[in-house]
Amino acid sequence: MSTKNHNNSTVLEEQDTLEDLLNVNGDPGPEPALPPHVATFLGEQLQAYYAQLMSEPVPDRLIELIAQLDQKRNGRDGE
Template structure:
């Protein structure tokens, strides 16, 4: 799990002891070190991949179909198609 080291606090200050010479994250220095960013990225990719393997719930598929029907009914006819009689 993430231990919070290197993360910025609410005041924009990382968890530092007073008198520390480290200037903290700046424009050229990320708020999290590369190893922490890599771990977070790996966990997010794994979670996303797992989510994408799950089927779409029937209720969502029904809602999408209904939205598409409503959009087709509300859309004006395209200029290249003949007007309906």
């Protein structure tokens, strides 16, 4: 569904709340199922993507931020 804002452009309404997604008994409906060949293809693509991602080095900036967090945490533990 959509509504119009004061600029006459289409704006999406907020997503349904959890209660709106539950059936009358309060249980979620059945899980949507993908055809097996689609699930297999998606799984292979995700595995290839994450394998490549895991082989890349961790950025220096991220290592610096983690070190700073560790120093702050260790400072609080010593109080």
